[in-house]
Amino acid sequence: MFDVLVRSVPSRTSLRYLRSFNRVPSLVRDLSSVTAEDVTHFSKILSPSCVLSTFPPSSAPVEELANFNSDWMGKYKGASTTVLKPKNTQQVSEILKWCWERRIGVVPQGGNTGLVGGSVPVNDEVILSLRNMNNIRSFDPVSGILVTDAGCILESLTEFIAPHRHIMPLDLGAKGSCMIGGNVSTNAGGLRLLRYGSLHGSVLGLEVVLPDGTVMNQLSTLRKDNTGYDLKQLFIGAEGTLGVVTGVSILTAAAPEASNNVILVLRDFKDVLPLYQIVKQHLSEILSAFEFIDKGAYDLATKHGQGRALDDSDVEGAGCFVLVETSGGKREHDEEKLNELLESLLSADKPLITTGVLSQSPAQFSSLWALREGVTEAVSKEGKAYKYDISIPLSAFKDVVDATREHLRKKGLMRDDAVKHVIGYGHVGDGNLHLNVVAQTYSKEIESALEPFVYELVESYRGSISAEHGVGVMKTHALHYTKDAVSIEWMKKIKELFDERGIMNPGKVIV
Ligand SMILES: Cc1cc2nc3c(=O)[nH]c(=O)nc-3n(C[C@H](O)[C@H](O)[C@H](O)COP(=O)(O)OP(=O)(O)OC[C@H]3O[C@@H](n4cnc5c(N)ncnc54)[C@H](O)[C@@H]3O)c2cc1C
Missing domain, CATH: 3.30.465.10 (Uridine Diphospho-n-acetylenolpyruvylglucosamine Reductase; domain 3)
Structure with a gap:
């Protein structure tokens, strides 16, 4: 029921009400709605194909704006009436000059793949798509x-x-x-x-x-x-x-002359850190990625056809997986190093891994990567995802995933019609965990079980509530879990300095 795309363009008040789920922040300034006169002006700056608006002269049906008004996850919805697609910097400048004068909110949009609702409007701001600026x-x-x-x-x-x-x-x-x-x-x-x-x-x-x-x-x-x-x-x-x-x-x-990758299968998460230490020391300058996938994430990736599943015998008893990539200047040298590493890992007295699957061809190289890269896609196919992209100490990765699952279980939400999976994957080398809660549907009940629970957990590790996806509209209320009051105050001053009228991407990051 929260997924309804606003199809007609109701008044601003009812829009706020309709999308209260999107946490429209209270500090969003009063901005003007786009009028037919504005669109006539934009049509003088841009050619007709670069103006998409429900107003004349464009008069596009609202449905044509739907993809611009909805984010990649289908979680956040805007109600913009007008998408502008400038072809050069001069046109962007003229559009902003007009919006500044008229106090019209502007949402810059690139590929619209952001995962925190930053690229879609909170109300009916103009969407400024950069897709025609591609030289x-x-x-x-x-x-x-x-x-x-x-x-x-x-x-x-x-x-x-x-x-x-x-x-x-x-x-x-x-x-x-x-x-x-x-x-x-x-x-x-x-x-x-x-x-x-x-x-x-x-x-x-x-x-x-x-x-x-x-x-x-x-x-x-x-x-x-x-x-x-x-x-x-x-x-x-x-x-x-x-x-x-x-x-x-x-x-x-x-470009490196040679790239190789291997998936290492581990029985237990506790072995990931000692493994990272050994891999770093052994591969040193040729190590280019060390990525982690827990068993739940691996199962979702293979279920939704992301990469080729490993043989059943390789996965037996697996608790989690690590993808190691090397990139170096000489193929034979890199392969030798990687093989030596595998041999020493497997012949250790207490092996940290149960097996390793080494890619033997460019197709296998891509397939192993797809198991890791494809998790985001797989999660979106499985259900509605609550995504927490956090920085925490490496040693806490599993505890945070387990604690979140346990918390949801205690709340009675770990059931097929509510939360289906709690999984963890991410960039171990950067201390960045993607904690994903995959639900049947977005609901207030799940959201309030997760927040502030997850943010408090992150704070207890002195981590960051956003390692790489950003703040967008999703985390504006949670900045204080990572930034101190003085820093937030200075962020506000900087925003004010550049944008005292508050037209740039209102309701995002700092409000
Ligand atoms: C399958 C998948 C995998 C992903 N993996 C990763 C990952 O590994 N690491 C990672 O960091 N992110 C990842 N992301 C998130 C996302 O892809 C990145 O945040 C990406 O950088 C967003 O680029 P975009 O062009 O799609 O921006 P958009 O989604 O269009 O916009 C993102 C934000 O930037 C602003 N913006 C866009 N263009 C401009 C501009 N020209 N000027 C000013 N502001 C602008 C928007 O207003 C918005 O706030 C992933 C997303 C998906 C769907």
């Missing part, structure tokens, strides 16, 4: 520096630089849809962070249109620039609350 501006194969429009899809960028023997410093399951501007705006982590670090390091420059339409050109291609405050950092992870990222300059990495 690669330059690539220097010597330095590896790529300058690109914000609307380029991550996978397309990967494909563009591959012939130049470079790879993007980030990779994630949503690569086929997410856009580099969205990645930067969420400070996406993903599967390569262990090796290449966060976007705070690899992004060299940004072009940003500020809320009043001013263009801030920080599109530097310099690796070193110590001329005072590094303003671009503020926009990395700002989730569209400070401005619209229109251009990105990013340092890509030389």
Whole structure:
């Protein structure tokens, strides 16, 4: 019953009521709704195909706006009447200038794969889709520096630089849809962070249109620039609350000559940490990923066809799995190291693993990765997911999953018609656990059983309530579990400084 997409456009008051489940924050400022006059103005800035609105001259049916108004999980719904798809920075600037004057809220949208409801409106804000800004501006194969429009899809960028023997410093399951501007705006982590670090390091420059339409050109291609405050950092992870990222300059990495992967099967979670220590020491410079999947996550991935299931005999007695990837300069050398590691693990007096399945071909390499990368997709096929993307000490991963399951059991919610699974997976190397509660449907009862329970648990470990997905609309009320009052106050001051009218992505991150 909470999944109803708002099909007609009711008054703002009733919209707030309808979507109270989305926690529309009380501090959202009074903003103007888009009118026919606004759409006429936007139609002077953009060509007709780039304006999608229920108002003339576009007069699109509300259904055509549905995908823009709904997030990837189908959990958060907006009621925007107007989607604008500019083709260049100048057009973004003119749109924002108008919205600033008219006090119209603006929601920047990339691939709309975000998992915290940041990319859809809380009311009827304009959606500014970056999908038509998809030109690669330059690539220097010597330095590896790529300058690109914000609307380029991550996978397309990967494909563009591959012939130049470079790879993007980030990779994630949503690569086929997410856009580099969205990645930067969420400070996406993903599967390569262990090796290449966060976007705070690899992004060299940004072009940003500020809320009043001013263009801030920080599109530097310099690796070193110590001329005072590094303003671009503020926009990395700002989730569209400070401005619209229109251009990105990013340092890509030389492609490794060889990549291998292996799935290690463990009886017990307690062995993951000693295993991580051994793997790190043994593989050292060629270790590029160390990912964890518990048995529940593995079962869901295979049930929904993500990767090929391991042989039954390999999975027997398994408590959890670890995917190890190596990327290095010489195939024989890397394979030798990986084989030696496997042999020593299996011949140890008290082996930490029961077996290891090594990929032997590019197809097997992808299939093993799919078991891990495909968990998010599998979860969404299985039911409605409550996703907690948290940073906690590695030693606490299993305790947090178990404690959450036990808590829900005590509340009588671990039943087929309520919560079907509580699973854990994630980036062990980064201390990032994805705690997923898979339910039959979204309900108030489950949500209030989970929150603040999960946030208090995270706080007790001095962890973070968002390791990589961001705050969006989902966690605005929970920031204080991770940030102290002084930090939150300064975040508010920064927001105020850039956007005193509160038009940029209202109701998100800081309210
Ligand atoms: C299957 C799957 C796997 C995923 N795996 C990972 C993972 O491993 N690691 C990870 O970190 N995330 C992951 N995610 C979450 C998501 O893909 C990332 O957050 C991604 O970076 C979002 O990019 P996007 O283009 O889809 O942005 P959107 O979802 O469109 O937007 C996300 C936020 O950024 C803002 N925004 C978008 N573009 C701009 C712009 N140009 N300027 C200003 N603000 C903007 C939006 O307003 C919104 O607040 C996954 C999602 C899915 C569906």
